[in-house]
Amino acid sequence: MQNEAVARLLENIAAALQLKAENIFRIRAYEEAARNIRFLKEDIAENWRQGRLTEVPGIGTSIAQKIGEFLQTGKSAYLQELCDGYPVAFLELLKIPGIGPRRAKLLYDHFHVTKLDDLADLARRQQIRQIRGMGPKTEEQLSRELARLGQRTQRxxxxxxxxxxxxxxxxxxxxxxxxxxxxxxxxxxxxxxxxxxxxxxxxxxxxxxxxxxxxxxxxxxxxxxxxxxxxxxxxxxxxxxxxxxPQESWGAALQYFTGSKEHNVALRELAVQKGYKLSEYGIFEVESGRKVGGRTEAEVYELLGLTPIPPELREKRGEIAAAAAGSLPRLITLADVKGDFHVHSNYSDGNSSIAAMVESAIAHGYQYLAITDHSIGLGIARGINQEKAWRQWEEIRRLNKQYAPFRILSGVELEVRATGELDLSEELLAGFDFICASVHSGTRSDAERITKRMGSALRQHWVHVLNHPGGRLLNQRPPYEYHLDQLLQTAKETGKALEINGSYLRMDLDDSSARKAKEQGVLLSLGSDAHSVAGLDAMQLAVAIARRAWLEPADVLNTLPLAELLQWLEREKL
DNA sequence: GCCGTTTTCGGCCCGACTGTTTTCAGTCG
CATH class of the missing domain: 3.30.460.10 (Beta Polymerase, domain 2)
Structure with a gap:
């Protein structure tokens, strides 16, 4: 998957164009194209092979040609040409807050600065203030930013x-x-x-x-x-x-400061078409200059002929057209979620008893809870073996009587082995109410292998859900290289669900993958991956992703009321 | 450079802050 590399190429071209003080709209076109490729969940190289590059929004014949060259040769003559006389690394300077194209060029022309280290050194020796247009304040600011950049925590x-x-x-x-x-x-x-x-x-x-x-x-x-x-x-x-x-601008300001930037730009363009001017202070008639709205956000959207758009959708990914047509989705809410499908207890690496987890689930307003402790395969987690499974089923039977009509589902989070096999016997698996499967190892194997591995887990009869399919840990580990399209196809064929995991480090599936899953008709499920009573709150994050993915209640398995869920599980057994 | 229920050509958002200025350019979100 070279989408990231292609997006970076286009961003570098955009940056280089900035240095040349090129037409701002040409620069924006490259940036927009890069952005759209990042959102794209298909392989851009595949699009290119099929001659369908220009079907991607923001890519026309000119940018398509540059992408083609890059995919074929790994280089771009155009970028080289633009950077003529400047090393490509020089584009690094633009990443420093306070340095735009103009100052980057000034710094290079005066001092041949190409690295951040050079710049820090110049600032220390108070050389930067020698440049006309840059004074001591600017120099200090750059010093501060450089120091922060060095120790900047990740997002x-x-x-x-x-x-x-x-x-x-x-x-x-x-x-x-x-x-x-x-x-x-x-x-x-x-x-x-x-x-x-x-x-x-x-x-x-x-x-x-x-x-x-x-x-x-x-x-x-x-x-x-x-x-x-x-x-x-x-x-x-x-x-x-x-x-x-001020209070009277609250709605317009909230709209403006919520973003995204791209959404706001599109909204302002729409305002212009309708004879309005939109800013953080309100919405104004161009002709009279009269303020016609802005106390509430809804007012802003309605004046533009739009149904108010939930903040999670404001990414310029089709929400404005949908709002204009009155066809926005009825997004899932926390209240639609009737149970949690992914929690751990002290039978494996969780630190609360099953009873405590159940009490918390009831307090969250749920009708059911699947206890999904790790299976034995994940060595570190003291997982479930046959003896432990029997003991846990017994306890769950007892607690189900105690907490009725609330329903505890006996479950397990199975290891998917490198071969795609599961790590508990068929006989034992048949005794669980609910089974999810996860890959926790070999996270850097190649795309074919890992896609096949996850796919074969989905094809196992007893599995209901594939957990955290992307495999990423935010700020720690990138997602697997895997073929989302293939995985979605398998999920669709088997009727199994893919998890949106709400653990704050996972958030996996991510929003655009989950949206694609919905578009392909794949069922999703939400899980907190709680390892303690407090961990159940992570369902909020799973719902957040689901909303960003345009999901409606019907797209998500655990919006089913208990009776219907039991029917679904019964059918799956056949 | 892209794009099209007003356009295949002529559009493409709006405002604030900062620093270094003698009226504004550069940068940011």
């Missing part, structure tokens, strides 16, 4: 950033100076990882808010403080941006 997983943002918002709401406060930006869109934490505040008492933030126990340092924005670092070095707007 924060949503599971960390979201609760933190809610906590800060709730602290702000406690102040009489604050009307409303909500996390915005990518947190509100439930993107799987977050750069900076954005929080929107409605207030006209800026000074009080500034003091409030300075006094928060979790504030380490205030980085910047303009008239509408305060930026600070938390004790853990996470960056938080607080935006302050």
């Amino acid at each position: 924060l997983p949503l599971g960390i950033a979201w609760p933190l943002a809610e906590r800060i918002a709730s602290l702000l709401r406690n102040s009489p100076a604050v009307g409303q406060a909500e996390p915005a930006g990518s947190i509100r869109r439930r993107l799987e990882t977050i750069g900076d934490i954005d929080i929107l505040v409605a207030s006209d008492r800026f000074a009080e808010i500034r003091k409030l933030i300075a006094d928060l126990p979790l504030t380490k340092e205030i980085l910047a403080s303009g008239s509408t924005k305060i930026t600070f670092l938390t004790a853990e070095d996470f960056q938080v941006d607080i935006r302050i707007v």
Whole structure:
């Protein structure tokens, strides 16, 4: 799969075009094409072989030709030509906040800077301020950014950033100076990882808010403080941006600061077509300049002739056309989820008893819970063998009487061996109510092998769900190289479900894969992968992905009420 | 360079902040 490499090529071309001060729209075209290739779940090389490159949005004949050359030769004459006189590594400079094309070019022309180290050195020797147009302040800022870049933590997983943002918002709401406060930006869109934490505040008492933030126990340092924005670092070095707007602009501002950028651009274009101007302050009639809306988000969308679009869909992936046609999906919510299909107890590597997990599931409003401890194959987890399985079934029988009508399903998370075989006997498997299967090893084997391995797990009669099919761990391990299309085909043929795992480090399937699964008619299932009572809350993250994947309740197995789920499981046994 | 229920040519979002300026360019989101 060379999609990532192709996307980078196009981004490099876009960057090089910036240095040449090329037409901004040509630059945007390359960036847009790169973005769309990242979203694409098919192999771009396959598209190219079939001569279907220009069917990808944002790719026309010119960009298609450049992609073709790159796929064939691994190089791009066009990029080389653009970089003529500049080393390609020089494009690195553009990644530093505060350096755009103009300054990058200035730095190169004056000092032949090509590496970040060179730049740090120049800043230390106070050489940068010699350049006309760049003074001591700029030099200091660059020094700071370079230092931060060195120790920059990776993007924060949503599971960390979201609760933190809610906590800060709730602290702000406690102040009489604050009307409303909500996390915005990518947190509100439930993107799987977050750069900076954005929080929107409605207030006209800026000074009080500034003091409030300075006094928060979790504030380490205030980085910047303009008239509408305060930026600070938390004790853990996470960056938080607080935006302050007047109450009457709340809706337009929330819309604007939620993004995504691409969604907002498209919305503004639509506004222009309809004779409006849209900004974070509201929606205005162009002719009269009169403000016609902006107190609420819904108002903004409705004035543009759109059904209000849930934040999770605002990625410019077809949501605007759907909203215009009134055909947005009725997205799944946490309340639609009737049970959890992936939890561990102290029978394997969980740290709570089955009874405790059940009590928590009941408190979450569920009707059922599958206890899916690891099978023996995963050595580290003290997994389920025959003797343990019998003991666990006995306990579950007893607890089912105690907690009726709530239903505990005896389950297991099976290891899928490298051969595709499962690691418990057929006879034993037949005794479980619910079986999911996982790959936990050989994560770097080639795409053919791992796809085949997962596929053969799905074809095993007793398996209901394939867990975390992508195999990634955020910030730790990239997803498997595997053929999503093939896997989806197998899932469809067998009628088995693919899991969306809500564990904050997994978030797997990811949103665009899950969306593709839905489009192919593949069933999904949601699991928290809880290893403790508190872990059940991770269902929120699974639902977040499901919503970003446009899933409706009918697409997800565990939205079925208990009776219907039992029927489904019964049919699967045949 | 892409794209099309007003267009196959002429569009392609909008505003804030910062620093270094004597009125604005560069960068960002």
